[in-house]
Amino acid sequence: MAVRGWWRAAAIAAVRPGGGGPGRALGSAPESEPAPEPAAPATAALYVHWPYCRKRCSYCNFNKYVVPAVDEAAMGACLVRETRTLLRLSRVQSITSVFFGGGTPSLASPHTVGALLEAVAGAVHLPTSAEVTLEANPSSAGTSHLAGFKAAGVNRLSIGVQSLDDAELRLLGREHTAAEARSAVEAARGLFPGRTSIDLLFGLPGQSCGAWAKGLEEALGFCDDHISLYQLTLERGTALAAQVWGGALPTPPQDLLADMYQTACTMLVAAGFRHYEVSNFARKGALSTHNLSYWQAEQYIGVGPGAHGRFVPWGEGGRSREARVQTLEPDAWMQEVQRQGHGTRRRVVLSPLEQMEEVLALGLRMDEGITAERWGHFSPHLSLQDVFGGPGEAKELQQQGWLVLDDRGLRCSREGLALLDSLLPGLLCQLQQCWALPAPRVAPSHGSPGRSPAGDRDGGEATGHSRVLEAVTGGE
Template sequence: MVLSRAAARSYVAAAKAAQRRHRVDGTGKSPSPPPASQRAALYVHWPYCEKRCSYCHFNKYIPRGVEEAAMRNCLVIEAQTLLRFSGVRRVDSVFFGGGTPSLASPHTVAAVLEAVAQAAHLPADSEVTLEANPTSAPSPKLAGFGAAGVNRLSIGLQSLDDTELQLLGRTHSARDALQTLAEARRLFPGRVSVDLMLGLPAQKVGPWLGQLQELLRHCDDHLSLYQLSLERGTALFAQVQQGTLPAPDPELAAEMYQEGRAILQEAGFRQYEVSNFARNGALSTHNWTYWQCGQYLGIGPGAHGRFMPHGAEGYVREARIQTLEPDNWMKEVMLFGHGTRKRVPLSKLELLEECVALGLRTDVGITHQHWQRFEPQLTLWDVFGASREVKELLQQGLLLLDHRGLRCSWKGLAVLDSLLLTLLPLLQEAWQQRVPSPVTEG
């Protein structure tokens, strides 16, 4: 592929910005790790796409034209502002999601990373992930992202069946996907993740398992299995509602998932989270922060974040949602330095509920030490140890509660949602018994 002069200039600028970022990073010696309240992951939302996929309900827009310089400037400003508001001194990972962030230029990625490195410590070996679609990620552009500081790719492959890809509204073919995957693995060896969807309308178990086996001949060390979720407002939802497509069969989807995870286990993959599988230690450290209830800042239109505002008393965290529509978000950023539309303080109980619901998605679960970070007085034994329902789940081999902590078994991970229907009410009950209800004035 021959590069245009404009693209070549963009890649050179990205590489120079990345070099400046490494100089900002300092001598190569990491400072002593700050406390958890001063560490966070950073999510950057690129809201634009070439086309809206038939299943997608994310915050994305199909613009006639993108003023990338303006968007880049606003992403930089908001990153600097929220890092200052949060008091975060170290950013452990950065994830560029969307939308389709591979439509952005490497220069934009480099500018955001440089701004982060100037406002906080961003170690040179931090995981920096970018989501890429096969049709928007030619090899020279992938190399440009690498020069900008990206060191991990997440490729939205979704299917290796062209008919299914058309049903999903994807702009690539199975051949495009495998070609992009091969180039990505050449440029980012051991650092490429792919997504495969299951539970599509009219999808059968055998052919889907064939796709998975085919993908195993081409994939790297990280793979995600996602079941289709029909969301109101999407084209697929409307087609199923109108009867032009059959509704997905949940029993077939469960069979695909169970057989698929067994195939991946046999291929040497660790199921470290309900939907995510890795071998050779290629876990996503950014997503691990979410599942461990760590702090994260959300930058860009519609991005979500959860962090403790700087100067807040006690261990308080708030959920933040940025303004959805890109043009309005940019106006707010230029006026206020950020486009936060909604701030919701999280109670201690809500934080513990998240700790349970997210922590149990992983094979490690919730260790006693991790739980004590959020609740040093009420232990996991206090909450769950005496419960008859939990004892039944332990006997059924779905849960484990021991000296390590609370976690799902291999069998339990597959039915986590049903387990949470038992566990979360127990947590709420234990919390109410521990904390007296406030007296209300009549």
């Protein structure tokens, strides 16, 4: 899954300074109300990372590699073996969705994709209705190749269109042209009707709001029922960032970026799309169930070089959710898989508070927000009203019309959703302060503790302690 741009993973930069690695746990459930022993979750989503690309785009800093030749047989065998190992460790009974990300997984053969899906189905239950998504670039999305993926078990495509302007595509270092992007989407829709998503980027250097709106209007003329919009983020070490920071290209003003986002939201909603997540829009019920599993803080297992996961390793005697990261470099990862069955490089047990931080940061990305039921699954002793119902940051955000707290749960208003990266630090601080209080002081009649600084765009006091959302996955 790609989690990029101005709001990616609910302000990763704001809540995880310095790249985030193992660190001290922030807190735990109040001693007078110990967290209950969790039951083994029966399901999980599965993310599979294909790390190879034909070239590196000018803006990309994802874990991907351009090599003279790929040993696909060895890579495929290791993906299968690690999948079986991690499924065994998780002891899940069923996989709810599979997502092949990258890199460029459409460069892999349908045989490799099919072999991995067969391995999943042989180890656990893989329902015939499970969503199986594959990311594809227009330059590797010929009709016959896509038909092979469909025969292998893929039933949804996510196509990296990014732009319908050839000059913008050249700036981004993309291989395809606008015409090739249109052809790829049309071919995909013929094979996967109602289940073809496209990615578009905005906020490119020199891009105007008018040009962005024109391109989006063109996309609405041939797209399917799902669109993901991401603001271009300048990442250290990329060619495009060097050009902008060196003065060769202009930096888009923040007001312009906000106008682009609001223009897109207005256009897509008018076209019948539901704005169901900060960066994602769907119509006719075509929401991505795999991505929803991330935002709803469900278990997911990450397979492949650099993939991230969140699951309880019951097969190793674990009883708490862990954040896992697989070894980044493909050759080193394959050696580890061949030696020990998996290439997990780092694993960190998430404290109860850290899990709640993730529930908060991810759940507020959705238009439905965080339901009381979902919150209660992770926090049986502190309700949403306990934490956010009394005087404090959340109350002020409600009064300003940016946040809603009611019997349904906690969610952003439409206006608040666009400001999520600014709202989160204060809300995280309020959660941390409430969590640290003795149990008698968090009874519903008392509400949450005192006010914390709001809207600190640079992180502020609320953010310097947490590993919230190290990344949702290792892929785009």
